[in-house]
Amino acid sequence: MRLVLAEDHALLRAGLIQLLEGNGFTILHAVDNAPELDRALLDPDADAAVLDVRLPPTQTDEGLRAAIAVREARPGFPVMVLSQYVEQLYARELLASGTGAVGYLLKDRVSDVAEFVDGVRRVAAGGTVLDPEVVATVMARRHDEPLDRLSPREREVLGLMAEGRSNAAIAAHLHVTEKAVAKHINGIFTKLDLPLDDDDHRRVRAVLAWLRV
Amino acid sequence: MSTAPESPKPPGPFLLTGYAAAQLGMSIALLVLFVLWVLGGVLAVLWVGLVLLIAVIPATRAIANVHRRMAARVFGSPVPDPYRPAPGGFFTRLRVYATDPMTWRDLAWMPVAFVASFTINLTVLILALGVVTWFIWWFATPWLMRARAAVDRWFLAYSRTEKLEQRVQVLTETRAEAVDHSAAELRRLERDLHDGAQARLVALSMSLGMADAAFDEDPDQARRLIQDARATTTSAIGDLRSVVRGIHPPVLADRGLGGAVQAIALDMAIPVSVDARLDGRPPAPVEACVYFAVAECLANVVKHSGARNAWITLSHGDGVLQAVVGDDGAGGADPQSGTGMLGVMRRLGAFDGTMAVSSPTGGPTLITLEVPCDLSSPRTMPSSAPD
Numbered sequence: 001m002r003l004v005l006a007e008d009h010a011l012l013r014a015g016l017i018q019l020l021e022g023n024g025f026t027i028l029h030a031v032d033n034a035p036e037l038d039r040a041l042l043d044p045d046a047d048a049a050v051l052d053v054r055l056p057p058t059q060t061d062e063g064l065r066a067a068i069a070v071r072e073a074r075p076g077f078p079v080m081v082l083s084q085y086v087e088q089l090y091a092r093e094l095l096a097s098g099t100g101a102v103g104y105l106l107k108d109r110v111s112d113v114a115e116f117v118d119g120v121r122r123v124a125a126g127g128t129v130l131d132p133e134v135v136a137t138v139m140a141r142r143h144d145e146p147l148d149r150l151s152p153r154e155r156e157v158l159g160l161m162a163e164g165r166s167n168a169a170i171a172a173h174l175h176v177t178e179k180a181v182a183k184h185i186n187g188i189f190t191k192l193d194l195p196l197d198d199d200d201h202r203r204v205r206a207v208l209a210w211l212r213v
Numbered sequence: 214m215s216t217a218p219e220s221p222k223p224p225g226p227f228l229l230t231g232y233a234a235a236q237l238g239m240s241i242a243l244l245v246l247f248v249l250w251v252l253g254g255v256l257a258v259l260w261v262g263l264v265l266l267i268a269v270i271p272a273t274r275a276i277a278n279v280h281r282r283m284a285a286r287v288f289g290s291p292v293p294d295p296y297r298p299a300p301g302g303f304f305t306r307l308r309v310y311a312t313d314p315m316t317w318r319d320l321a322w323m324p325v326a327f328v329a330s331f332t333i334n335l336t337v338l339i340l341a342l343g344v345v346t347w348f349i350w351w352f353a354t355p356w357l358m359r360a361r362a363a364v365d366r367w368f369l370a371y372s373r374t375e376k377l378e379q380r381v382q383v384l385t386e387t388r389a390e391a392v393d394h395s396a397a398e399l400r401r402l403e404r405d406l407h408d409g410a411q412a413r414l415v416a417l418s419m420s421l422g423m424a425d426a427a428f429d430e431d432p433d434q435a436r437r438l439i440q441d442a443r444a445t446t447t448s449a450i451g452d453l454r455s456v457v458r459g460i461h462p463p464v465l466a467d468r469g470l471g472g473a474v475q476a477i478a479l480d481m482a483i484p485v486s487v488d489a490r491l492d493g494r495p496p497a498p499v500e501a502c503v504y505f506a507v508a509e510c511l512a513n514v515v516k517h518s519g520a521r522n523a524w525i526t527l528s529h530g531d532g533v534l535q536a537v538v539g540d541d542g543a544g545g546a547d548p549q550s551g552t553g554m555l556g557v558m559r560r561l562g563a564f565d566g567t568m569a570v571s572s573p574t575g576g577p578t579l580i581t582l583e584v585p586c587d588l589s590s591p592r593t594m595p596s597s598a599p600d
Contacts, residue, residue, distance in 0.1 A: 060466060087479075141484075
């Protein structure tokens with residue numbers, strides 16, 4: 001898999017390159033500013049991108065804007081956005097830019113190498129990976145239609161789905177069988193009135209409904 | 214300062230004669246009010262006097278304001294309503310009345326206005342009614358009424374020096390508060406860093422040192438220590454993140470006030486709708502101040518009001534940035550209780566900003582924050598996330 005990487009800190013960029021190449025990814029372009037990123041994203045050979053939100057020249061949210069722009073130009077282009085802090089606002093904007101193939105993680109999640117690499121793969125495969133901190137703030141909401149229809153267990157499963165975990169990982173996390181997880185997920189699909197579609201798409205749609213995007 | 218929005222031509226003799234008649238009529242009311250004033254003052258030892266005063270003072274102010282408007286028309290320059298806002302209960306209001314110098318100037322003005330009405334105004338009216346004196350009336354009225362307006366203005370408006378003195382007073386107070394506030398903020402930051410990230414980095418370095426020592430004899434132990442070290446790093450980063458948010462939230466730098474307020478609204482446990490109508494950015498310090506003020510108000514809504522919905526509007530007009538935070542909760546919010554709201558007032562004070570709270574029991578609560586400032590040139594802001 002060939003990636004575009006944007007990160008302005010030289011040390012972190014070198015670390016990310018080492019980490020991703022060590023796990024079977026090819027780094028097609030590694031850039032440290034927004035104009036170069038825009039050019040790199042035009043490369044038709046790129047399969048996905050891993051981007052830092054804050055990039056020169058203005059050090060605000062260029063990475064996020066580039067992610068949204070590239071997904072407009074190339075629908076479904078997988079993008080994993082990394083940031084020193086997460087905002088629900090940004091998560092919504094990313095998710096609204098297309099169905100699935102989006103990741104949004106705190107930078108320090110990279111320290112769990114296996115999980116981070118798995119996250120990038122899931123995003124590249126069309127999944128949604130949200131940082132647990134975003135998931136936690138959404139969970140803290142008091143009243144919320146149509147999510148009030150879900151049982152507490154189902155909400156928990158939905159939160160873990162939003163973090164991009166597989167059924168097996170959810171089962172392990174909640175100490176239940178995979179079959180029980182599948183049953184909860186079906187319950188969520190039914191209660192949220194999601195149209196019949198393949199399982200991956202329905203998972204993404206459930207997460208979108210949950211964030212009210 | 215800006216020029217007066219409009220400077221219409223001075224009123225002619227007919228209108229001035231109308232003023233003279235109206236003022237003559239009002240002077241009778243002023244005489245009655247003056248007697249009640251004195252009576253209220255004497256009876257203040259008994260409760261009745263205070264009740265009398267709390268009714269008489271606003272009536273006096275209303276009449277004085279009519280005179281101010283007339284004087285403003287005569288001179289073609291504004292004579293502002295100079296009273297301090299007097300909200301709250303019976304005793305607070307009495308206290309504000311008593312400490313407002315303008316109350317006492319009103320009192321001194323009342324007999325003078327009475328005398329002026331029965332000399333100047335009566336002269337104007339007599340000149341107007343005595344048909345043969347019309348010639349004199351036509352030319353003398355503007356002069357006479359200018360004299361009358363000058364008397365009113367001398368009593369009812371602060372002079373330039375007085376205004377400057379008041380300004381110096383306000384600036385001294387708000388500067389002291391701003392200095393105190395920033396010193397307290399620095400102490401808090403120092404404590405947060407010292408107890409948080411710094412302590413965790415020490416622990417991290419210890420874990421790594423021990424892992425280094427254990428590497429050859431006990432690789433399993435070394436691995437455990439390294440795992441600990443990683444967990445500690447994550448918490449240190451988390452600590453630093455929250456410190457950074459407290460100094461200057463990154464989303465505020467990215468998106469400006471509108472976007473940042475949208476971002477906190479989304480993080481609230483209850484639905485909060487945001488209507489941001491700003492076509493430019495306020496100066497950075499004002500932006501941060503209003504952001505933290507809104508965040509504090511929202512935190513109070515969630516903690517105390519029991520509201521199911523809240524809303525925020527941001528707008529800018531006539532050189533004033535206005536933020537309104539409303540909720541449908543139980544009401545009864547008291548800005549004087551709770552250090553958070555007092556902190557908000559102090560922060561706003563440093564920018565000549567104000568906070569007004571309307572929170573009747575049963576709700577709804579409306580908190581209005583206003584800060585005079587200009588917006589920088591309009592910049593295209595990214596629109597909010599679709600809802």
